[in-house]
Amino acid sequence: DSGVTQTPKHLITATGQRVTLRCSPRSGDLSVYWYQQSLDQGLQFLIQYYNGEERAKGNILERFSAQQFPDLHSELNLSSLELGDSALYFCASSVETDTEAFFGQGTRLTVV
Amino acid sequence: DQQVKQNSPSLSVQEGRISILNCDYTNSMFDYFLWYKKYPAEGPTFLISISSIKDKNEDGRFTVFLNKSAKHLSLHIVPSQPGDSAVYFCAASAGLGSQGNLIFGKGTKLSVKP
Numbered sequence: 001d002s003g004v005t006q007t008p009k010h011l012i013t014a015t016g017q018r019v020t021l022r023c024s025p026r027s028g029d030l031s032v033y034w035y036q037q038s039l040d041q042g043l044q045f046l047i048q049y050y051n052g053e054e055r056a057k058g059n060i061l062e063r064f065s066a067q068q069f070p071d072l073h074s075e076l077n078l079s080s081l082e083l084g085d086s087a088l089y090f091c092a093s094s095v096e097t098d099t100e101a102f103f104g105q106g107t108r109l110t111v112v
Numbered sequence: 113d114q115q116v117k118q119n120s121p122s123l124s125v126q127e128g129r130i131s132i133l134n135c136d137y138t139n140s141m142f143d144y145f146l147w148y149k150k151y152p153a154e155g156p157t158f159l160i161s162i163s164s165i166k167d168k169n170e171d172g173r174f175t176v177f178l179n180k181s182a183k184h185l186s187l188h189i190v191p192s193q194p195g196d197s198a199v200y201f202c203a204a205s206a207g208l209g210s211q212g213n214l215i216f217g218k219g220t221k222l223s224v225k226p
Contacts, residue, residue: 002155002157004155033214035216041218042116042118042201042216042217042218042219043156043201043203043214043216044216045213045214045215045216048213056213058213090155090156092155100158100161101158101214102155102158103148103155103156103157104155105153105154105155106155
């Protein structure tokens with residue numbers, strides 16, 4: 001158990017809908033990262049927050065957004081969902097921005 | 113364009129032998145490299161890392177080698193154990209230790225046979 005909690009574990013939704021994925025980082029970790037793993041793809045970095053502020057942005061679509069709240073949990077919002085958004089979404093956290101990151105178990109999103 | 117490539121999707125090794133997983137990168141700005149291990153239905157787990165100022169880092173059965181001129185790194189597992197069977201991801205970042213900008217390869221599935 002990495003200490004990073006992601007909910008829900010599985011999500012099935014229809015095209016055009018909007019979903020919110022939630023991540024609770026390890027206690028004391030200030031940095032949260034979101035990654036997407038599509039079928040046959042490696043882990044694609046989406047976005048990073050540090051202590052509530054956006055720190056780095058990767059290949060995140062405009063239809064996607066994220067935020068980190070004062071209690072340091074983070075949410076990833078995916079809207080106008082398309083079939084191609086079906087993937088595993090991982091959250092990771094670390095104490096600082098230059099320390100080892102711990103991953104959650106992921107949320108498997110299926111868009112039908 | 114893939115900046116981090118793991119050209120072998122799978123690798124099968126006998127228990128007790130050496131497993132060698134390879135990774136190539138294209139971005140010369142990368143200066144921090146990591147290996148993660150992933151079991152089914154679990155998130156990736158950090159295994160070992162190396163900075164560009166080193167060419168080798170060892171942790172128990174795991175050793176990572178970095179060849180900067182060839183833009184190549186490898187993970188050696190000796191001796192391999194059945195519990196090592198997992199998908200191994202190579203990752204790199206520019207900006208030492210900046211794990212938020214990790215670029216991952218597609219992974220190599222290692223099977224260690226008893």
